Amino acid sequence: MSSALAAGRRRGVSRSRWVVLAFVSPFVLGVVLFFGYPLVSTIVYSFEKYDQINPPTWVGTQNWHYVFDEYPRFWTALRNTAWLVVVMVSLRLVFGLAVGMLIVRVRAGVGIFRTVFYLPYLAPPVASTLVFVFLLNPGSGPVNGLLEAVGIPAPAWFTDPNWSKPALVLLSLWGIGDLMVIFTASLLDVPRELYEAAELDGAGAFGRFRFITLPTIRPILLFTTVTGVIATMQYYTQALVAGQAASGQLSSAGSRVEPGYPNGSTLTLPQLVYNLGFQNFDTGSASVIAVVMFVLAMACTVLLLKAGGGFLKTGRIG
Amino acid sequence: MSTGVLTKPGPVEVVATDRGWRRLGRTRTQVLLWIATHAVAVGLAVLFLAPIAFLLLTSVMSDRQALSGSLWPDTWQWSNYRRVWDTPNFLLWWRNSLVYAGVGTLLAITSSVFPAYALAKFRFRGSNALMVVVVAAMMLPPQVVVVPMYVVWSQYFGLTGSLWPLIIPLAFGDAFSIFLLRQFMLTLPDEVVDAAKVDGCGELRTLWHVVLPMCKPAVVATSLFQFFALWNDYFGPQIYASDDPRAWTLSYGLQTFKGAHSTDWNVTMAATALVVLPVVLVFFLAQRAFVEGVTLTGVKG
Numbered sequence: 001m002s003s004a005l006a007a008g009r010r011r012g013v014s015r016s017r018w019v020v021l022a023f024v025s026p027f028v029l030g031v032v033l034f035f036g037y038p039l040v041s042t043i044v045y046s047f048e049k050y051d052q053i054n055p056p057t058w059v060g061t062q063n064w065h066y067v068f069d070e071y072p073r074f075w076t077a078l079r080n081t082a083w084l085v086v087v088m089v090s091l092r093l094v095f096g097l098a099v100g101m102l103i104v105r106v107r108a109g110v111g112i113f114r115t116v117f118y119l120p121y122l123a124p125p126v127a128s129t130l131v132f133v134f135l136l137n138p139g140s141g142p143v144n145g146l147l148e149a150v151g152i153p154a155p156a157w158f159t160d161p162n163w164s165k166p167a168l169v170l171l172s173l174w175g176i177g178d179l180m181v182i183f184t185a186s187l188l189d190v191p192r193e194l195y196e197a198a199e200l201d202g203a204g205a206f207g208r209f210r211f212i213t214l215p216t217i218r219p220i221l222l223f224t225t226v227t228g229v230i231a232t233m234q235y236y237t238q239a240l241v242a243g244q245a246a247s248g249q250l251s252s253a254g255s256r257v258e259p260g261y262p263n264g265s266t267l268t269l270p271q272l273v274y275n276l277g278f279q280n281f282d283t284g285s286a287s288v289i290a291v292v293m294f295v296l297a298m299a300c301t302v303l304l305l306k307a308g309g310g311f312l313k314t315g316r317i318g
Numbered sequence: 319m320s321t322g323v324l325t326k327p328g329p330v331e332v333v334a335t336d337r338g339w340r341r342l343g344r345t346r347t348q349v350l351l352w353i354a355t356h357a358v359a360v361g362l363a364v365l366f367l368a369p370i371a372f373l374l375l376t377s378v379m380s381d382r383q384a385l386s387g388s389l390w391p392d393t394w395q396w397s398n399y400r401r402v403w404d405t406p407n408f409l410l411w412w413r414n415s416l417v418y419a420g421v422g423t424l425l426a427i428t429s430s431v432f433p434a435y436a437l438a439k440f441r442f443r444g445s446n447a448l449m450v451v452v453v454a455a456m457m458l459p460p461q462v463v464v465v466p467m468y469v470v471w472s473q474y475f476g477l478t479g480s481l482w483p484l485i486i487p488l489a490f491g492d493a494f495s496i497f498l499l500r501q502f503m504l505t506l507p508d509e510v511v512d513a514a515k516v517d518g519c520g521e522l523r524t525l526w527h528v529v530l531p532m533c534k535p536a537v538v539a540t541s542l543f544q545f546f547a548l549w550n551d552y553f554g555p556q557i558y559a560s561d562d563p564r565a566w567t568l569s570y571g572l573q574t575f576k577g578a579h580s581t582d583w584n585v586t587m588a589a590t591a592l593v594v595l596p597v598v599l600v601f602f603l604a605q606r607a608f609v610e611g612v613t614l615t616g617v618k619g
Contacts, residue, residue: 023436024436026433026490031451034463038462041465041466102359117362118601122550124569125569126552126570127590127593134583134587135372139387140386145388185613234460244576245573277464277465293462298457301453
């Protein structure tokens with residue numbers, strides 16, 4: 001397609017109002033029912049006392065005071081989330097880009113390598129977390145066995161509050177497959193002539209990376225950063241399963257396991273919503289945290305739309 | 319990665335190694351770089367495969383050996399898989415996962431094609447606003463809306479203890495699927511749609527006979543992503559199905575399985591292998607579609 005021509009005129013075809021209505025109204029109805037209604041309800045619940053048995057009563061900002069002033073686990077979860085957003089997202093981006101650059105250079109068996117690096121990304125989070133809890137088990141796990149065999153002091157990983165989050169980061173680095181594919185695609189789009197020209201101008205490998213690769217893939221870096229931040233703010237399954245499996249406590253339905261084992265170090269905001277809303281039946285406080293998550297997620301979405309430039313119109317980033 | 323060696327063009331030597339380098343005139347530094355690149359790739363690949371290898375090896379160890387941190391099974395105890403299979407409800411969890419992921423995907427894709435097509439190819443008032451809604455719905459954490467939705471499903475419909483509260487909303491379109499399909503449909507030229515119309519096709523015929531056949535790779539990729547998202551979902555089944563073990567999915571059942579067999583890592587790993595297996599199988603059957611799918615997400619600059 002000649003993009004110059006396409007960019008010059010307005011996209012799309014006028015259609016009768018009825019056709020448009022028929023095509024989009026089921027989705028619009030769905031948005032109202034499953035997105036609009038519960039969102040408004042959550043905001044209302046955050047000002048009510050409600051145990052899901054007795055009718056809700058209005059209590060004003062009482063839940064908000066409770067969560068912010070008397071509920072230290074909220075701040076623990078917020079700090080953990082901030083830590084994960086900074087460390088996990090940046091390491092995933094650096095590692096994903098490095099593997100992408102490696103794949104671009106690999107000539108022999110590129111299909112096999114791509115498969116191997118992509119597959120873990122698809123593994124069900126519960127399954128991959130259980131495998132990592134087993135592998136990094138301080139007493140019986142093979143990883144610490146290997147580390148001790150070569151004389152490296154082995155950390156206690158998921159059972160040490162200082163190492164539980166780094167262990168989760170390791171798990172997340174195992175799943176950089178999607179980033180690898182995205183970065184590979186965008187790296188292959190960088191015009192080769194630019195590299196050749198830079199080489200003639202005497203640019204070294206670092207110079208070429210700094211002045212050609214990075215600026216060209218900048219829009220994709222922004223996009224992956226923002227989507228990574230949003231995904232990490234919702235971080236739930238891996239943190240929950242790691243905490244429960246490592247604690248060794250029975251976790252069948254109904255049993256009460258203090259979330260965030262060890263010592264609140266793997267507690268995240270979504271776990272608090274579940275714990276407060278569905279185990280403590282404190283709907284109001286759970287809704288306060290849900291509203292906080294909503295505000296954070298929407299802030300990131302606005303950032304994404306800004307970072308993406310006109311991508312709503314063109315479908316392309318940058 | 320140290321690629322600095324490339325900058326100094328060394329003396330040109332004739333090197334004839336295997337396929338990729340049969341062309342003459344490669345410098346020695348380039349050959350060394352080739353070797354270094356592939357060595358790093360192989361090393362990384364081994365690291366990426368190691369967890370899967372340990373998973374499979376542990377799944378056939380004896381109870382005691384699985385706790386010893388050893389790497390290779392003394393005896394190949396295949397009966398671990400039998401023990402998993404005989405766990406109450408395990409087959410039901412398989413069926414539930416297939417129904418949730420299968421029916422859910424079918425509903426989501428069918429209902430997402432229409433709004434995706436409208437957003438990609440129609441010009442109408444409010445289309446930009448609707449697109450913002452799609453992106454916002456895609457980014458919204460499920461925890462934000464789960465409390466009131468649970469109240470509605472349990473108190474008005476009595477459907478908790480089943481997967482229906484998760485499946486029914488998918489019939490109204492899924493934001494992520496709409497987004498992916500629209501991204502692909504944008505790349506189809508408007509002329510194709512216009513030509514179909516000139517030939518006398520109605521909107522539905524145009525969509526079914528002209529647009530969808532051209533979108534086949536995108537539809538396949540989007541379906542795969544949807545299927546895996548549902549197959550891997552933990553939070554949804556935990557909220558709605560947790561009341562009744564017969565309604566659990568594999569992803570949710572697996573974690574409680576670990577709870578009930580807290581020291582039997584061998585059996586837990588066997589169960590984990592059985593949950594990962596379908597993912598691996600489908601991936602190998604549809605590898606191309608996955609790679610296309612990721613690059614189709616519209617993030618190519």
